[in-house]
Amino acid sequence: MFARASRRAVSRVEGRLFSTSVTRNADFTHAVVGGGVVGLAIARKLQARDGASTVLVEKHGTVGTETSSRNSEVIHAGLYYGETSLKTKLCLRGKEMMYELCRKNDIPHMNCGKWIVAQDEQQMEALEKVHSFASTLGVPTHFVSSEEAKQREPDVRAEAGVLESTSTGIVDSHSLMQYLEGDFEENGGMCAFNAEVIAVEPIQSGSGGWKITTVSGGEESSITAETLINSAGLAAIPISNMILPSERHLKPYYAKGSYFSYSLSRPKPSILVYPAPVPGHGGLGTHLTLDMAGHIRFGPDVEWVENPTDLRVNDKNLTAAIDDIQSYLPGINRDAIGLDYAGIRPKLGKMGAVASGKGFQDFYIKTEEGFENFVNLLGIESPGLTSSLAIAEMVEDLLYR
Structure with missing residues (x-):
């Protein structure tokens, strides 16, 4: 009735x-x-x-x-998905719509940009591929010289190179x-x-x-x-x-991602930082994002779960995550990195989307x-x-x- x-x-x-x-x-x-x-x-x-x-x-x-409330709150540029995929098409269109909506309606957001950092030759090759792909889509990316990188973000290590995505941002979801x-x-x-x-x-x-x-x-x-x-x-x-x-x-698959917080004020980059997407490493690494207040958070990791309601933060990947973080943020205090929150992503297959395109x-x-x-x-x-x-x-x- x-x-x-x-x-x-x-x-x-x-x-x-x-x-x-x-x-x-x-x-x-x-x-x-x-x-x-x-x-x-x-x-x-x-x-x-x-x-x-x-x-x-x-x-x-x-x-x-x-x-929707348990993620990195990133406005993505559209750098990592297949050229003809819906993810790329809708990300590119959605990014512009998102910025416009936020500007017109005073929704808190920031076009802060993102650095993708490489520490060796293999990772630098991955950056070259991302840059080439972005160019075919018309997504603005450019390489940052080592001198400029050290001046702008002295706490960030990028031994081999930095690729900057200027259209990446964050939004208060x-x-x-x-x-x-x-x-x-x-x-x-x-x-x-x-x-x-x-x-x-x-x-x-x-x-x-x-x-x-x-x-x-x-x-x-x-x-x-x-x-x-x-x-x-x-x-x-x-x-x-x-x-x-x-x-x-x-069959539904669920990938839980745990996020990690940082309790100290330094080091504190002013830009998002992602490791280079190396094929076979299972994704985009443990990346650094910011919220609208400038607080750092790291993650997410990946844990396959059967129960989509289990939002307990898991620390089993914390040590590996800190090692990953320290590769591009060497001055980080390991003891100041702790568990924050977890979110669960709906997946169509357990392989998920990895940088190599396998299982996309x-x-x-x-x-x-x-x-x-x-x-x-x-x-x-x-x-x-x-x-x-x-x-x-x-x-x-x-x-x-």
């Missing part, structure tokens, strides 16, 4: 879902499952369409409590999500919190659409929507498996054959934050253009 209300009478509810309008034969024109930064961006984009009534269904009590949520609700959208999706089924009769059943506090309720978008992050594959036939089911998994953003008015988003990990606004644009294009 559902309470009925005028379109703007209720913008958010707890647990039980409420309809804000009756559109044709469905309660809503759009239902977006998942209140992370990508789901927020999609819901906001769809709600801006004429005549839209969009509900954002989120199992937690507020937006962005999982992957919490402020960003707060803005997206507020703009969505101001435009008449509704957020349904503490509503965990337990069943999704297509409506076979009438004009079609979707029936979404949720549970809160042991009580079930259902709504209908003309269009369904699965942007549930860590829960996206389980929800996809509720909808698609068994032969199209996927692109974003999965598709309409599904045999299921009308349904967009499925799977494996939305990094650079998902950077790409979020462009992903929303793509979802609208898939549905309407």
Whole structure:
């Protein structure tokens, strides 16, 4: 049973879902499952369409409590993904959209740039490849001379060379999500919190659409929507498996990354620092990022887990991480590096995306054959934050253009 209300009478509810309008034969024109930064961006984009009534269904009590709030908060330049991949396309587009949105709406951000540092010839070759790839995409990168590097960041070691990415930055992801949520609700959208999706089924009769059943506090309720978008992050594959036939089911993989803090004021670079992406080393190394207050954090590492709710910070990689950090920040005090927080990334395969391209998994953003008015988003990990606004644009294009 559902309470009925005028379109703007209720913008958010707890647990039980409420309809804000009756559109044709469905309660809503759009239902977006998942209140992370990508789901927020999609819901906001769809709600801006004429005549839209969009509900954002989120199992937690507020937006962005999982992957979207437990990451490095980096606005990525788009340097590490395949030339024709969705990750590259959406990162490049999303980066420009992100900077524009933040500037126009005073969302805290900083175009601080990033150094990728090499300590030997092999790592320098990796930098050359990154620079060449960036040039083909039109992404601005340039090499920094050793004299300039020592003058600008004397605490950073780069024995072989430095490649600078000038379009890399950081954003306060919490402020960003707060803005997206507020703009969505101001435009008449509704957020349904503490509503965990337990069943999704297509409506076979009438004009079609979707029936979404949720549970809160042991009580079930259902709504209908003309269009369904699965942007549930860590829960996206389980929800996809509720909808698609068994032969199209996927196994979810979860990569937990622990982050490390630094308790001293020096050394303190003013730019993000990443080790060179050496093939076969399992990723981008333990990199140094900054928050909006200038505090240093290191990470993430990678730990494959079965339970996506286990956010305990793991110290088993701490010694190796400190060794990695000290290779480019030799003056670091090892005793001042400690455990900070952990986040979990949804993966489409256990190999993940490594710098060599082996096992690379692109974003999965598709309409599904045999299921009308349904967009499925799977494996939305990094650079998902950077790409979020462009992903929303793509979802609208898939549905309407």
